[in-house]
Amino acid sequence: MNLPTVQFTKEQELFREEVRTFLQQELQKGTFQTKCDSWLSGSDPAFSRIIAEQGWIGMTWPKEYGGAERSSIDRYILTEEFLAIGAPVAAHWFADRQTGPLLLRFGTDYQKNFFLPKIVKGECFFAIGLSEPNSGSDLASVKTKAEKVEGGWIVNGAKTWTSNAQDAHYMVTLVRTEPVTEKKHQGLSQLIINLKSEGVTITPIRYLTGEHHFNDVFFDNVFVPDEMVVGTLGNGWAQGLAELAYERSGPERILSTFPLLNEAMEELKRQQDIEGLAQISKLVAELWSLRNLSIGVAKVLEEGGEVGVSAALVKSVGTKFEQKIPEIVRLLLDVYPQLHADRAVDRYLAESTLHAPGFTIRGGTSEVLYGIIAKGVLAG
Ligand SMILES: Cc1cc2nc3c(=O)[nH]c(=O)nc-3n(C[C@H](O)[C@H](O)[C@H](O)COP(=O)(O)OP(=O)(O)OC[C@H]3O[C@@H](n4cnc5c(N)ncnc54)[C@H](O)[C@@H]3O)c2cc1C
Incomplete structure (x- = not known):
């Protein structure tokens, strides 16, 4: 890089x-x-x-x-x-x-x-409609279908794991607008769907914490006007890839559990636990390096450069780092993790532990990112 x-x-x-x-x-x-x-x-x-x-x-x-x-x-x-x-x-x-x-x-x-x-x-507010019940990493296999009618499109199908659809007004939705051929990346388009439209049903999928964060979203003959097609019909795959660069390299891929790291440091300082602070300082050093990479990607993006591989790298290493923080904190501090605990470190530890499994899945799983990185390296 x-x-x-x-x-x-x-x-x-x-x-x-x-x-x-x-x-x-x-x-x-x-x-x-x-x-x-x-x-x-x-x-x-x-x-x-x-x-x-x-x-x-x-x-x-x-x-x-x-x-x-x-x-x-x-x-x-x-x-x-x-x-x-x-x-x-x-x-x-x-x-x-x-x-x-x-x-x-x-x-x-x-x-x-x-x-x-x-x-x-x-x-x-917007939601992102990519994943489907049998289509996550292999997005080209999406089955949600839009058929042309007078003045627009009729959409049928389902999206899943849709973050925040319950509060969003619209969803940028990847749909198939042409039949599948051998070139399955072709014939996909992005439609903006009004989530209040007739025929849209949104049902919660609960987190481990019980929170309502993501959803199943069903489309039953939903009408989408022509003016809600984004970009070029059939170019949804390339447009979606361009979006992913913004998704993968931001500070949210290294800082999801930062409040826990910070609070653990404050606790250890209060307890004057020098050994514990030395352990935490290793995390801080790692965070600093990751942050420099992530800011570097932001700069290249701003200048219109290509960041596909470096964004994948930041995301894969950064999300492992976020996951590691609760693991280390629980070994360093006497904690009682609970979602409604009075002590911030207990609350943050409960939230981090229960949310952490998703960090290396959302926005592209680590295994898929390793594939992108390997191909990028081989391509020179
Ligand atoms: C918290 C959270 C929020 C999310 N929010 C959204 C959202 O708002 N909108 C949205 O569209 N989606 C969202 N997702 C879904 C997410 O993008 C998918 O879960 C993810 O892309 C993986 O797809 P999948 O679940 O179908 O798993 P699969 O693709 O079925 O993968 C299953 C396993 O196989 C592995 N695998 C798959 N393909 C390969 C490969 N080529 N090489 C090596 N290993 C492979 C994966 O790494 C994984 O371990 C969210 C997920 C989470 C956890």
Whole structure:
């Protein structure tokens, strides 16, 4: 990997302070509660609207759509601060991270003008409809089908593991618009489906914690107007791959359990446990290296470079790191993990332990990523 190193400017350090102070103040006001894995499972539409009022959703997008044209490194800083404190940012997460960039790249003027300003205001949330009951890693085998009718498409099929569909207004949905041929990556398209449409049924799949985070989503003769086709018909595979680069390398692939790491460090400091702090410091050193890689990928993305392999690498190593934190913390501290514990470290440990199995599955399993990395290395 040949990734650039990034030095934060003075303005960027000040921005970090601004975000950190704001979040601390909101926390003290009781606006939100902290949790581990908050970017995916901490959905709070009211909190997302508060974030929108700060101008912090779609902050890198063009001003004509309500964005602030700030750099992706500014967005990286903002995201790090959300994750470090464990703020509930899941409601607007997908729209901010990938639907906006997808529409900016492939969307029609109508789609950009209709969706982007609403996303920026925290009024429009998106879900990502890729996986199906028999189609996860092998996405080209999706069976959800769209058939052409006058003025649009009729969609039938089902998506599964759909994060946050219960709070989302729309779903970017990968569907088959042409019959399968030997070239099964062809004939797929991305449709924006209004989740309030007639024929859409959303049913919860509960987490190990009992939380309602992801869902089964069924489509029974759902009408989708022509203007909701994203990009080029039949090009859904290539467009979806472009989206994955945004999905795989961000700080959320290394910081899902950071609140636990931080709180464990504070406990060990309180207990003056030098040996325990030495163990934790090894994790901090690892985190620092991963973070440099992840920021490097963000920089290359901003410059329009190719990041498929390096994003896969960051995700595969980063998610193993996130999983390791609860394993190590439970050996270092006298803990009593419970989801509703008063002591933060007990609560964070319970959340982290029960969420951790998903880290190396969501956004592409580690085994699939190893395949991408190996092919990339062989291709030189
Ligand atoms: C917390 C969470 C949130 C999610 N949110 C969403 C969402 O919002 N939208 C969405 O569409 N999906 C979502 N998913 C689904 C996720 O993307 C899939 O679970 C994932 O892509 C794997 O697909 P699968 O579950 O069908 O497993 P499979 O693809 O059936 O894989 C089963 C096993 O086989 C291995 N395997 C498969 N293919 C290969 C290969 N080529 N080489 C080596 N090993 C292989 C896998 O690594 C895995 O161990 C979410 C998942 C989780 C855990």
